[in-house]
Amino acid sequence: MNQFQHLSKSFLLLAVTATSAMAADNVASSWTGFRNGGTSRLSGSLPLQWSPDDGISWQTETDGYGQSAPVIADGKVFVASVIGEQKEQCAVTAFDLKDGQRLWQHRFETARQAPSSYMMARSAPTPVVDSDAVYVFFESGDLVAVSPDGQQLWHRDLNADYGPFQNNHGLGSSPAQTADMIVLNMEHKGPSFLLAVDKRTGKTRWKTDRPSGSSWTTPIVAGPDSHQQVVVSSGGDVSGYDLENGKQLWSVEGLEGNSVPSPCAVGEYVFIGARIPEFGSASDAAKSNLCIRITGESAQPYELCWRATKAVSDYASPVVDGEQVYFLNKVGVLYCVDAMSGETIYQQRLRAECWATPIVTQDGIYFFAKDGTVKVVQRGREFGVVATNQLWDQKDPPEPETYREASRSHGHGSHGAEGGSGHGGPPGGDGSKPSGEGESARPASGGRASGMIAAMMKGDANGDGILQADEISADFRPMLRRVDTNGDGSLDQKELAAMAKSFAERRKNSQASSRDPIVYGVAAVPGIVVVRTGTRLYCIADESSALATEDSP
Secondary structure, three states: OOOHHHHHHHHHHHHHHEEEEOOOOOOOOOOOOHHHHOOOOOOOOOOOOEEEEEOEEEEEOOOOEOOOOEEEEEEEEEEEEEEEOOOOOEEEEEEEEEOOOEEEEEEEEOOOOOOOOOOOOOOOOOOOOOOHHHHHOOOOOOEEEOOOOOOEEEEEEEEHHHOOOOOOOOOOOEEEEEEEEEEEOOOOOEEEEEEEEEOOOEEEEEEEEEEEOOOOOEEEOOOOOOEEEEEEEEEOOOEEEOOOOOEEEEEEEOOOOOOOOOOOEEEOEEEOOOOOOOOOOOHHOOOOOEEEEHHHOOOOOOOEEOOOOOOOOOOOOOOOEEEEEEEOOOOEEEEEEEOOOEEEEEEEOOOOOOOOOEEEEOOOOOEEEEEEEEEOOOOOOOOOEEEEEEEOOOOOOOOOOOOOOOOOOOOOOOOOOOOOOOOOOOOOOOOOOOOOOOOOOOOOOOOOEEEEHHHHHHOOOOOOOOHHHHHOOOOOOOHHHHHHHOOOOEHHHHHHHHHHHHHHHHHOOOOOHOOOOOEEEEEEEEEEEEOOOOOOOEEEEEOHHHHHHHHOO
């Protein structure tokens, strides 16, 4: 049986299973982690119409700030936040799904303080939850398990255990989970690793070295039932790891731009999203948006099924619906791709910039734009917008009531958000500006301009102002061929200056575009969706949902 027959059989089974599940009565359900474990799929319906004045069941301000998504279990909504101008405290809060009332909050002092500003991650990792606890990782290195009634079960400081995390914008990768452990991709500029932690005790089960770099993708658990693995897409490769011991089983290399969107799994098939990398092209990036089949066989552990020709992702990760897979790029262009062949079915401008990953439901695919606009696209091979809704008045968006950004954050104002993805995406605009329009790319003294160039120039071993290939760190090396305009295999001052100017130009509006309210993440159960901005939760429920049933006389 060839790979396309494998795919056809798999997706036929998926379609039958999904249809049966969606036809069932709505029952109590949960959304247990970032993208609900990697599928971002709901077996049921969500409301199709609402507005700021009609259809929003409840909304509530949250303490502090959070770029992570909510999770739902046992009628509760759990969120993680950081509190204080220097992120002095971490918080895990539970709200009643029915009415938004706060049930409890667990606060503790952070292991590592850092400014709470749009330049840095602020509680970007999304928690995971099961019947025993909610497990939360913070960019400070704090890892905590909290019981369903708000009692701390255990706590670890991963900074203390494994050394300080070195990242310009903080960490944003969310944990994945199995029945008995959580898995974290601790990828940064220092010694990086994949870590499995026992849910019951908080102790390390295994630890596997990973390449160093900057990454905000979340691992997933995927593969055939008998050969499930941890899959990580990041830093130019996709790799599978043994769940029992962390041993690397396979790797697909040569990717670009795959350090932001996370993989989507359907059975043994894994769909990889990648964005256009710095100074890269859309055609090159499309080749890194692909489909892999995990075979579970030692001789040939994976099959590369196809590479996209046009489709690219950005902050939002790809989602699969039946025999279609959907990719959304940075400017809101939606690509519908045949899941069996990789061929583009349609390419349409959705006009929705999304940092949250869409949700596939019975009635359509929900796209949650960062500005509070929610568009529902019809399922199938023809494009159509079923509904367009708003969470708030676009002319009068709500401002944070209590959150205050760090006063030392370069005069960015008293409130705001950073350009990041609430499902583990990176903090956004660097804010860097070129130090000057002239020949030198070296940063101005004391300024934050050309921060990226300054980091690169640390590798200039002989101090001649020219970076040879072996003087460029692994983090920046993929950029070489894209910015080496004279093709000599090095970067001179003119090329570095052009690089800095281009980099700053694309980020000149990053501060303005990173003000809360911004939709960072979502969670859903049949009939109910909860949307999270940096400082607020919104709940939308239909009349057939558990909320309506419980409120009925």
